[in-house]
Amino acid sequence: MSMKIKILLFTFLAVGTxxxxxxxxxxxFPSYFGxxxxxxxxxxxxxxxxxxxxxxxxxxxxxxxxxYSFGGTVRAGFTKLLALETGINFTQRNFGIDMxxxxxNVFATNSISFIQYDMPVNLLVYVQMSERFYMNASLGPAxxxxxxxxxxxxxxxxxxxxxxxxxxxxxxxxxxxxNFGFEFRTDKxxxxxxxxxxxxxxxxxxxxxxxxxxxxIERVAFAEIDGSYLSLDFKYFFPNIRNSGLQFQNGPIx
Numbered sequence: 001m002s003m004k005i006k007i008l009l010f011t012f013l014a015v016g017t018x019x020x021x022x023x024x025x026x027x028x029f030p031s032y033f034g035x036x037x038x039x040x041x042x043x044x045x046x047x048x049x050x051x052x053x054x055x056x057x058x059x060x061x062x063x064x065x066x067x068y069s070f071g072g073t074v075r076a077g078f079t080k081l082l083a084l085e086t087g088i089n090f091t092q093r094n095f096g097i098d099m100x101x102x103x104x105n106v107f108a109t110n111s112i113s114f115i116q117y118d119m120p121v122n123l124l125v126y127v128q129m130s131e132r133f134y135m136n137a138s139l140g141p142a143x144x145x146x147x148x149x150x151x152x153x154x155x156x157x158x159x160x161x162x163x164x165x166x167x168x169x170x171x172x173x174x175x176x177x178x179n180f181g182f183e184f185r186t187d188k189x190x191x192x193x194x195x196x197x198x199x200x201x202x203x204x205x206x207x208x209x210x211x212x213x214x215x216x217i218e219r220v221a222f223a224e225i226d227g228s229y230l231s232l233d234f235k236y237f238f239p240n241i242r243n244s245g246l247q248f249q250n251g252p253i254x
Contacts, residue, residue: 029077034237047228053221057102060210065094108156166206193235
């Protein structure tokens with residue numbers, strides 16, 4: 001696990017613990033802080049996980065692979081059955097690249113990863129199934145930020161070379177997301193959620209530029225990468241803990 005991911009996880013845990021301990025008022029419709037993690041799966045049901053681009057004898061196929069996402073989430077209650085859910089997530093999409101030159105034995109494979117940060121804003125609807133079990137569904141946009149282009153160079157041998165670059169058109173974007181799942185609630189140890197979600201970008205997540213070179217011969221091909229996915233979501237919400245000691249009374253400071 002990289003140092004950046006460790007720092008993000010530590011920050012989310014620290015903020016979540018502070019949030020749960022600092023909630024000293026029993027609100028009628030309380031807010032909660034939690035953590036979430038989800039593997040993301042490419043699927044042809046809501047997107048195009050495979051993209052092929054060609055130029056003459058040069059061909060490249062990009063296949064979206066399993067990725068992951070994690071982050072912090074905040075749920076603010078409006079009524080007993082409605083809430084607003086938002087947060088900040090880190091998402092990494094992974095892609096496999098297959099490249100070849102027709103009528104030759106030149107072929108190679110490589111991989112590339114593309115990261116983004118996003119902030120979903122979802123309207124959440126609850127359906128209470130029993131005292132502690134709830135079903136919920138949510139829908140809304142997600143504001144995304146893509147920090148950088150990505151690229152890889154592949155040398156299959158000899159004078160052959162391949163270069164693939166994922167180019168970001170705009171760093172900020174919008175994606176649509178829908179979620180459905182079930183949660184188990186406890187007062188002392190928090191809420192546990194499992195569900196699924198779908199994410200559909202309103203624009204390609206990046207443009208793939210594929211380049212082939214050999215002794216003065218150069219071929220370049222372009223394609224848009226969709227990036228839609230389905231995911232399996234796991235969430236944990238910290239309990240709101242009331243301080244058992246002396247409570248601060250609202251009023252002027254004397």
